[in-house]
Amino acid sequence: MARPLKFSPEPLLDKAADLFWRQGYEATSVQDLVNELDLHPGSLYNTFGDKHALFMAALDRYAATTGCRIPDLLHQPGSGRRAIERVFQMSVDLLSAKEGRRGCLITNTAMECADHDAEATRKVATYQQTMEDALTDALNRARTNGEIRPRTPEEIRTLARFLNGCLQGMRVLAHSGPDARARLEATAQVALGALD
Amino acid sequence: MARPLKFSPEPLLDKAADLFWRQGYEATSVQDLVNELDLHPGSLYNTFGDKHALFMAALDRYAATTGCRIPDLLHQPGSGRRAIERVFQMSVDLLSAKEGRRGCLITNTAMECADHDAEATRKVATYQQTMEDALTDALNRARTNGEIRPRTPEEIRTLARFLNGCLQGMRVLAHSGPDARARLEATAQVALGALD
DNA sequence: GCGATTTTTGAATGATCAATCAAAAACCTA
DNA sequence: TAGGTTTTTGATTGATCATTCAAAAATCGC
16 A cells, blocks of 8 residues: 555645746746645656646646636526626726736736647637637527627627637736726727627 | 957847747747857847846837837828728738747737736836827827717727727737637627727 | 957856655555 | 555756856957
8 A cells, every 4th residue: 555645736736827827837947836836846746747747737727717717607597798798897807906917827828838839739729719619609698688689600709709809818908017907998898899 | 449249239139039039038048049149158148238138128129120010000191990900900911820820029028027027017018008009099090080980089099998909819819729810800800890 | 569448259157947766754464 | 564555855966047257359559
């Protein structure tokens, strides 16, 4: 019977995701991770494999937790239009807060790593597809409920892509300095106007 | 009389900007820069100071060259609406190309560095302000020319912020994998619809 | 040719990096 | 207690990092 693990790996993935989110992948050293996770180097490598594998696991963990909030909200039965409006309002509030200035881990990863890390690229593409599908679902419900004017399925998909583009832009603007809130609110307001 | 410089620094800033654009700041080593600029380490430090200073100079160079194209186009006398339309079309084309997948250096910098590099944060904020002002100028011309319906100055500024938010989102979507073009086109199409 | 000045060269420096590894520790069974 | 297995520990390893520095080189004026 072998020695048991002294810790549970899942909560450590949350901590690692938080650190990568704050600092970026390249700027986060294994020693930073060792400190943050309160692990010894051998344990970290034994459990997660290596730095990149830990990053991948942390991204998956983030996508399954924080990253699900918006798609889940959009998929909830009920008013599709209300769901979209709530997602935008929530994004303005979160991205305006001090903590929100770091944006979104997956969007940050797209910009930092996705051009030379094939696995990260796949995760980013999956995430964008998930967002687009959730917005499409909400828009279809809105159309069925008469909350937006009739549109073809193609038009619905185009609108979903646009709304996702706006949300991604808001994540960039979260990093834009003291005027971020005004920019976020303006983007959200006009974007929601496209529902009319 | 001292020994003259063997090279001209300005074109080297273009090369450095190109490398940082492709790889990101942290993932680009001084040895990478030495190779790319065809300089020896001492010359690089003697001329530019250190890695960070070179990055700052490269950002300024980018902002003064490539980064000016969109604001210059928007400020050109003539149809404000046409200028905005051209900027969006140009962005779709550039960001869809193989080379365009790396997005925009300043947007990438915002996501990678701006949260822990005060100087980079300032440059990013300046850039966002420049974009917003140029869009505002084009929108004001469009309103004066009767190309868009009348709006208050506040509404014009809101619309400019929204359009910039969309452009920033497109730069994120440039990194989103094989479906990027469709996403870029959808975002641009609906965003331009907001002019009506 | 010498002196003064600045630039180039690229090896060297000390720090930091990601990762390894051997010994000790923790568990169970016989 | 011994044996088997896995985990923990943390010092060590070899590579890479950003930067420095002394000697050689390039220029001009005397």
